[in-house]
Amino acid sequence: MERLLEIKNLNIEFHDHDIPERVVNNFNLELAKGEIVGIVGESGSGKSMTAMAIAGLLRRHDMEKKGEIIFEGKELLHASRSEVRQYQGDDIGMIFQEPMTSLNPVKRIGWQVEESLRIHRPDMSKEERYRRAIESLRDVELEEPEKVYRQYPHELSGGMRQRVMIAAAMICEPKLLIADEPTTALDVTIQLQIVKLLQRLNQEKQTSILFISHDLSLVKKLCHRIIVMHDGNIVESGSTKEVFYQPKEEYTKQLIQAIPKLEKLIL
Amino acid sequence: MKKKLLNQPTFLLGTIITSIMLLMTFIGFFYTPYDPTQMDNSNKLAGCSLEHIMGCDNFGRDIFSRVLQGMGNTFLIAVATVTIGVVCGILLGAFTGYFGGWIDEVIMRIIDVIFAFPSILLALVFVSIFGTGKYNVVFALGIAFIPSFARIVRSEFIKYKDMDYVKSARLAGVSDLRIMFVHILPNTMTVLLSSIMIGFNNAVLSEAGMSYLGIGVQPPDASLGSMLSEAQSYLFSAPNYAIFPGVMIILLVLGFSLMADGLKSR
Known part of the structure; x- marks a missing residue:
């Protein structure tokens, strides 16, 4: 399969105290087109930092980044802000936890969904943008997309908002979607719906997904491969089956044991 | 949203007062019952009558006509002042709040220095350098008004710049300028609007104060402040001369204060 994203020896260090603090240590990853990779680990294990580095959001001056992030043959980690911006929203989309x-509370949903188009497809007509936005909203299984288009965020529920976020991230049909704990703030039934939605988008549009979560049961349902992180290090990586049924490391075993039993039965 | 605002008694009352005042100002631009500068010796310091409903001043000029004209001048100066303050304040506040760093430090310290001067004193300095007149007063007051708006906008931008939706806009590849003025600025409007109204009040009062000191609108043109200043020698012989311009200032300020209050408590 064709390689989309490659991360080589990614190191992230904070220098805002006397002793530098390393939050990501020698992170390596290869992601093929159409593949879903899960990164799991407890809070503070560096998984969100890795995601932000890929998305180009880590631009603090008190931070040292080493290594390479190669997206379709282009190095992004040390690229300038304007170079990275070409990719952001167009080829790389991201959805957040919350x-x-x-x-944005003062802007209509439609306006926000269309924003990436306005940036990356400036010659697109207004009607075409509207059509694409409605299509995108329908794609994430929102009922009455024409109505949602004109609504404000406070009129929608949490699950609907997360769908809107996915619609906004997907409107330029990115090759890579980074989902940073997209289900953590939602209740269990909605979580499952969102995961199924991501699965469907992956199959229909061949979007690669980097799914970051601490919910192993969801990761198990969605991902082809899993990377387990702890304290900034990769503890274990492999296909979902391998990691779940033949975990090699003690930490992975503990994580799997920590899945609530009842949920395990249902899934 | 509009409907809810108008249901609020303070906002409604403020809107009514302000619209009446604005209407009078607007009419004053095109029509006054008498020529505001026309003197009439037989009517010196005349009291209220059917011909002159607010009476006449020490030169026999119709006070009602002069109040109408004076409100126009006062209003124009206040609007121009607030516009200068708001536009410069938004620009400075947005850049310093969004980018931070040493530029922020430098600009904010300069603004602190301007803020430390009483606005009247600052205006006096300007006027003594550039001479008296409407436009110099607007310029001087405008600069004196920049700091308060810049601070408000800056603190709002600091609050919003790390919000998730700003991050996700950044992630969509939106440029910094567009994030600042299209994504963040509309969020600051509630706070900004009520401070614009308070700023407008301060501008009306400052203009009145400046004209009272004789450095604002120059005679024979009228402004509410200059009328008050002329009226003070006749406080006991012709109280109506001072009362009517004073009441107009109070109403103008009260209307906007009530509106600002209604906006805030929403």
Whole structure:
């Protein structure tokens, strides 16, 4: 399969204290087109930092980044802001953990969904943008997309907002979607719906997904491969089956044991 | 949203007062019952009558006509002042709040220095350099008004720049300028609007104060402040001369204060 994203020896260090703090240590990853890779680990294990580095959001001056992030043959980690911006929103989309705060409260949904088009397809007509936005909203299984298009974020529920976020991230049909704990703030039934939605989008549009979560049961349902992180290090990686049924490391075993039993029965 | 606002008694009352005042100002631009500068010796310091409903001043000029004209001048100066303050304040506040760093430090310290001067004193300095007149007053007051708006906008931008939706806009490849003025600025409007109204009040009062000191609108043109200043020698012989311009200032300020209050408590 064709390789989309390659991360080589990614190191991220904070220098805002006397002793530098390393939050990601020698992270390596290869992601093929159409593949879903899950990164799991407890809070503070560096998984979100890795995601932000790929998305080009880590631009603090007190931070040292080493290594390479190669997206379709282009190095992004040390590229300038304007170079990275070409990719952001167009080839790389991202959805966040908190659907309640990730939509602008004073702008209509449609306007926000269309924003990437306005940036990356400036010659597209207004009607075409509207058509694409409605299509995108329908794609994420929102009922009455024409109505949602004209609504404000406070009129939608958490699950609907997360769908809107996915619609906005997917409107330019990115090759890579980074989902940073997209289900954490939602209740269990909605979580499952969102995961199924991601699965469907992956199959229909061949979007690669980097799914970051600490919910192993969801990761198990969705991902082809899993990377387990702890304290900034990769503990274990392999196909979902391998990691779940023949875990090699003690930490992975503990994580799997920590899945609530009842949920395990249902899934 | 509009409907809810108008249901609020303070906002409604403020809107009514302000619209009446604005209407009078507007009419004053095109029509006054008498020529505001026409003197009439037989009517010196005349009291209220049917011909002159607010009476006449020490030169026999119709006070009602002069109040109408004066409100126009006062209003124009206040609007121009607030516009200068708001536009410069938004620009400075947005850049310093969004980018931070040493530029922020430098600009904010300069703004602190301007803020430390009483606005009247600052205006006096300007006027003594550039001479008296409407436009110099607008310029001087405008600069004196920049700091308060810049601070408000800056603190709002600091609050919003790390919100998730700003991050996700950045992630969609939106440029910094567009994030600042299209994504963040509309969020600051509630706070900004009520401070614009308070700023407008301060501008009306400052203009009145400046004209009272004789450095604002120059005679024979009228402004509410200059009328008050002329009226003070006749406080006991012709109280109506001072009362009517004073009441107009109070109403103008009260209307906007009530509106600002209604906006805030929403």
